[in-house]
Amino acid sequence: MNELVKAPSRRIALKGLICSGAVFADLIAAAQTPWGSGKSVRLVVHWPAGGPVDVPARYIAHVLSEQGLNTYVENRPGATGSVGAEFVYNAHPDGLTLLVATADALSLFPHLGPVRYDPLKFEPILSLGDLPQSIVTHIDSPFSTVSELIEVGKKRQLTYVTAGVGGVSHVATEEFARTTGLVRPLHVPAQGGTPAIIRSLIAKEVDFALTSPGVPLTMRDRLKIISMTGRNRLSIAPQVPTLKEAGIPLVFSSWMGIVGPPGLPLDVKRSIVSLISKIVTSSDYRSKLDAMAMDQALALPSDFEDLYRAEFIKWRDMVRNNNIKLG
Numbered sequence: 480m481n482e483l484v485k486a487p488s489r490r491i492a493l494k495g496l497i498c499s500g501a502v503f504a505d506l507i508a509a510a511q512t513p514w515g516s517g518k519s520v521r522l523v524v525h526w527p528a529g530g531p532v533d534v535p536a537r538y539i540a541h542v543l544s545e546q547g548l549n550t551y552v553e554n555r556p557g558a559t560g561s562v563g564a565e566f567v568y569n570a571h572p573d574g575l576t577l578l579v580a581t582a583d584a585l586s587l588f589p590h591l592g593p594v595r596y597d598p599l600k601f602e603p604i605l606s607l608g609d610l611p612q613s614i615v616t617h618i619d620s621p622f623s624t625v626s627e628l629i630e631v632g633k634k635r636q637l638t639y640v641t642a643g644v645g646g647v648s649h650v651a652t653e654e655f656a657r658t659t660g661l662v663r664p665l666h667v668p669a670q671g672g673t674p675a676i677i678r679s680l681i682a683k684e685v686d687f688a689l690t691s692p693g694v695p696l697t698m699r700d701r702l703k704i705i706s707m708t709g710r711n712r713l714s715i716a717p718q719v720p721t722l723k724e725a726g727i728p729l730v731f732s733s734w735m736g737i738v739g740p741p742g743l744p745l746d747v748k749r750s751i752v753s754l755i756s757k758i759v760t761s762s763d764y765r766s767k768l769d770a771m772a773m774d775q776a777l778a779l780p781s782d783f784e785d786l787y788r789a790e791f792i793k794w795r796d797m798v799r800n801n802n803i804k805l806g
Contacts, residue, residue, distance in 0.1 A: 514574050514750035520550040521576045522737075525563025525584050527556045531693065531771045532735055535607055535759075536579040538767055542758050552579075559645065560584025561594050568596035572742035574751055581610060582733040583647055586790040590798040591645045591805050602743040603736065603787040605752050607759055609774035610733040611709025612651060613692035613719070617683050618701050625706040625725050628687060632661035637686040640667045640679040645805050650794065651708065651731035652689045653801040655722075658729055677702070689731070692716065693772040708732065709774050716772070732774065734790060736783055752780050 514520070522540055526532045536552050543550040555563035564584040570576035578601070585598040614625055622628040631637070641648040649666060656664050667685050669675035676688050681701050695702045696716055707713060707721045708731035722729050737755065739748065758764055768775050797803075 514747055514754065515548050515550075518549075518575055520548060520574070522550060522552045522579050523563050523567050523576065524552055524554050524579045525556060525560035526554070526581070528552075528554050531610060531691065531773060532579060532581055534771065535735070535764070535767060535773075538764060539579075539607075539755060539758055543754065546754075548754070559588040561588055561596075564598075564601075565594070565596050567738070567740055568601065570740045572602075572740045572744070572747075574739060574743060574747040576740065577604070577751070578738050579607070579735070580738050581735050582790055582794065585738070585787075586734075587647060587650060587794040587798070588645065589791075590795045591803065597741075598791060599788065600741040601787075602739040602741065602748060603780075603784040604739055604743075604748055605755055605759070605780055606734065606736045606783040606786070608735050608768050609709060610691065610735055611707055611713065611772070611774050612648060612689050612731045612733075613695065613704045613708060614687055614689055614706040615680060615692075615695045615702055615704050616687045617680055618699075618703050619683070620686070620703065622687070622705055623703075625722065625727070628705065629659045629661065632656070632659070632664065634662070636662045637664040638667055638684075639664050640669050640676050640685045640688045641690070642672045642676060643668045643670075645803065647731070647733050648689045650797050650801065650803055653803060654797045655689065655708075655727075655729060655731070657801055659727060691772065692719075696772055711774060713772055713774065715769055734783075734786060735773075736787070738787075748780075 522536050524533050524536050533552065533554065540550040540552050555566050560581065560583045564578060564580065567576055567578035585601065588594065589598050616622050639652050641652065669679055673691065673694055676690050677694055679685050680688055689708065692704055692713065695704050704716065704719050706725060707719050709721065710730050710732065712719060712721060765775050
């Protein structure tokens with residue numbers, strides 16, 4: 480795939496979205512083409528139902544439907560999200576089929592193997608939140624801080640578990656080890672996603688895992704989180720510092736946002752932003768992010784476009800620096 484890392488960014492002249500209800504009213508009035516007027520809107524989620532991406536998508540669909548815009552969620556998981564991504568990439572660019580995406584399918588996976596879409600030709604629309612990772616150990620682990628883990632990891636090989644080769648957790652852990660000077664740790668892929676990771680940690684089969692903090696935060700009697708890897712501390716776990724606070728210049732999280740197929744008209748994009756922005760800045764939506772241990776930091780549309788392209792480059796460089804390959 481050709482590297483379009485310096486493709487010019489198309490910005491939307493929408494400022495101050497995270498503001499008062501009057502701003503949203505003005506935006507709605509300014510949208511020249513009613514989005515989905517009289518038709519159904521499909522939000523494609525490239526992960527299975529019930530997960531941390533699916534739940535916010537269904538909430539957004541529910542609210543839009545209540546407001547008169549018939550909206551539904553369609554799950555198309557597979558191949559680290561590339562199945563759903565390819566489906567939306569080939570959709571007609573009328574705004575009726577959109578992708579609720581994460582970094583896995585659009586920022587990372589294209590650097591690990593061939594995909595039948597150009598991730599930089601999607602149209603970034605709006606950020607929905609951030610899916611941070613956390614460094615987790617067994618409650619009886621000798622590591623109480625990430626600095627203690629690094630100190631031991633420089634002397635002997637540690638072991639870590641992830642949901643599989645080539646995922647965000649795998650690539651991020653390898654980059655963490657390289658940056659901090661660890662003896663390259665032994666990767667133990669687990670079949671079965673987060674439940675398998677948790678079982679491995681509880682059974683003391685590995686030293687640590689870099690994984691979503693949601694489940695570990697509910698099992699504090701058996702697991703402990705020694706660091707967050709996102710941009711900020713989580714509001715539901717304010718006592719846990721970030722890697723950056725430990726002096727480690729790394730941020731590992733998976734952005735979550737809405738993107739459209741290539742060629743999505745600007746007026747349709749404006750209309751989508753004007754309606755969904757009001758939903759994702761509501762207290763109800765933010766409470767749902769809190770419940771799933773997600774970062775509530777939401778980007779303006781133009782900022783999300785810049786973030787989208789920057790994350791593509793960041794994950795590309797991590798894959799190259801650590802010589803990660805599938806198979």
